[in-house]
Amino acid sequence: MVALAPSEARIYLVSALGSGQGKTTVTAALARKLVLQGLRVRVFKAGPDFLDPMLLERASGGAVYTLDLWMVGLEQCRSQLNLAAGVADVILVEGVMGLYDGTPSSFDLAHALGLPVLAVIDASAMAQTAGALVLGLRDYGPVDVAGVIANRVGNMGHAGMVAASLREVPLLASLPRQERTLPERQLGLVQPAEVAGIDAMLDQLAQQLVLDEAVWNRLCPVRLDVPEPTAALAPILAGTCIAIARDAAFMFLYPANLDCLRSLGARLIFFSPLADEPVPAGADGVYLPGGYPELHASALSQAAVWAESIRHAHAAGVPIWAECGGMMALSETLVDHAGASWPMAGLLPGCVSMQAGLAGLGPHGFSTQHGLLRGHTFHYSKMKTDVTPIGHTAKHPSGQAGEAVYRVGSLTASYFHAYFPSCPDAVVALLKRGEAA
Numbered sequence: 019m020v021a022l023a024p025s026e027a028r029i030y031l032v033s034a035l036g037s038g039q040g041k042t043t044v045t046a047a048l049a050r051k052l053v054l055q056g057l058r059v060r061v062f063k064a065g066p067d068f069l070d071p072m073l074l075e076r077a078s079g080g081a082v083y084t085l086d087l088w089m090v091g092l093e094q095c096r097s098q099l100n101l102a103a104g105v106a107d108v109i110l111v112e113g114v115m116g117l118y119d120g121t122p123s124s125f126d127l128a129h130a131l132g133l134p135v136l137a138v139i140d141a142s143a144m145a146q147t148a149g150a151l152v153l154g155l156r157d158y159g160p161v162d163v164a165g166v167i168a169n170r171v172g173n174m175g176h177a178g179m180v181a182a183s184l185r186e187v188p189l190l191a192s193l194p195r196q197e198r199t200l201p202e203r204q205l206g207l208v209q210p211a212e213v214a215g216i217d218a219m220l221d222q223l224a225q226q227l228v229l230d231e232a233v234w235n236r237l238c239p240v241r242l243d244v245p246e247p248t249a250a251l252a253p254i255l256a257g258t259c260i261a262i263a264r265d266a267a268f269m270f271l272y273p274a275n276l277d278c279l280r281s282l283g284a285r286l287i288f289f290s291p292l293a294d295e296p297v298p299a300g301a302d303g304v305y306l307p308g309g310y311p312e313l314h315a316s317a318l319s320q321a322a323v324w325a326e327s328i329r330h331a332h333a334a335g336v337p338i339w340a341e342c343g344g345m346m347a348l349s350e351t352l353v354d355h356a357g358a359s360w361p362m363a364g365l366l367p368g369c370v371s372m373q374a375g376l377a378g379l380g381p382h383g384f385s386t387q388h389g390l391l392r393g394h395t396f397h398y399s400k401m402k403t404d405v406t407p408i409g410h411t412a413k414h415p416s417g418q419a420g421e422a423v424y425r426v427g428s429l430t431a432s433y434f435h436a437y438f439p440s441c442p443d444a445v446v447a448l449l450k451r452g453e454a455a
């Protein structure tokens with residue numbers, strides 16, 4: 019397969035009829051297959067997500083950024099794709115839920131950016147009916163369906179029946195049913211680092227993905243609209259050191275958040291509460307992202323050095339922004355799924371309890387005096403505290419009250435996951451001493 023010039027990168031949005039069709043597995047398999055063929059591949063994820071991008075990063079070898087018309091914005095989506103097109107032969111954008119689900123939807127993203135769609139269908143319980151589904155998916159928008167990837171096919175004969183039903187839409191690839199699937203937990207896929215033999219699994223998926231080279235070579239590159247130039251961020255955080263928790267308990271980080279902090283001039287230093295590492299000396303601000311503290315509650319409850327250091331930082335007035343799992347680790351008590359109660363760092367009075375059902379999901383925005391800080395929420399726990407919130411996020415698009423935002427001294431905490439580039443000035447206010455959020 020011949021690599022295209024950087025300006026001719028092929029860009030496709032990988033979408034499906036709904037969740038559970040295998041979009042992430044198929045996107046990972048296709049990305050890995052193209053990488054093994056020597057192509058430069060970049061992958062993006064449509065909509066807020068942390069876990070799928072971890073797998074896609076492992077498959078493609080590059081950081082996976084978010085594309086979302088509301089949270090990221092159209093011009094920033096264009097800018098990210100243009101930057102990627104300069105260094106990649108192929109760009110894959112994994113959609114969210116079904117093609118037309120959500121506000122904004124994957125269709126909205128494809129329509130706004132002019133992206134052709136690769137439609138993934140779970141063909142395990144159908145054959146010729148696949149054609150009706152694909153044509154309906156195409157015509158409802160309408161949207162340009164460049165090709166179909168049939169997932170969970172029984173054999174090549176089965177794939178042939180699917181291909182024959184698609185009429186003028188080509189079958190680009192097929193992937194057989196998998197004996198071993200990627201494990202999941204309540205927030206989505208298990209982190210790739212936790213899966214034994216993950217790279218061998220990805221290599222096997224790539225090998226099993228039957229790609230029609232003739233169809234692939236007929237697919238055309240996409241011409242992207244050139245985005246409006248944006249002014250560089252003022253280095254308001256120059257000379258500031260931001261300490262960021264990053265380990266198996268705190269890993270839900272948008273790469274764009276780190277880019278934003280660096281663009282603001284901050285020096286970033288990472289540490290591991292799970293390894294009982296203290297907040298680094300000299301930190302001017304602390305960022306505790308989300309993750310799975312409930313899975314590591316025992317270790318965190320015994321991490322005395324970490325707990326003492328964050329209490330000391332708090333007492334010294336160091337600004338702390340804790341979101342979702344980060345907030346949970348700063349509560350007084352965390353009750354896990356088994357009902358066991360674990361003492362946490364105790365900066366935020368109250369108890370966090372894991373729930374069987376989803377407690378919060380969707381895009382949210384937090385109005386600050388600096389503008390709207392956008393992001394999302396996704397959690398299976400509830401916080402019970404007597405602390406009066408300083409405000410609430412607003413759900414998008416309904417505008418209904420969303421997640422509480424708490425302030426205790428220099429600590430600001432919420433279940434809300436903030437997307438920093440949406441309002442850098444608000445981020446500065448959260449992490450710089452003397453600023454008002």
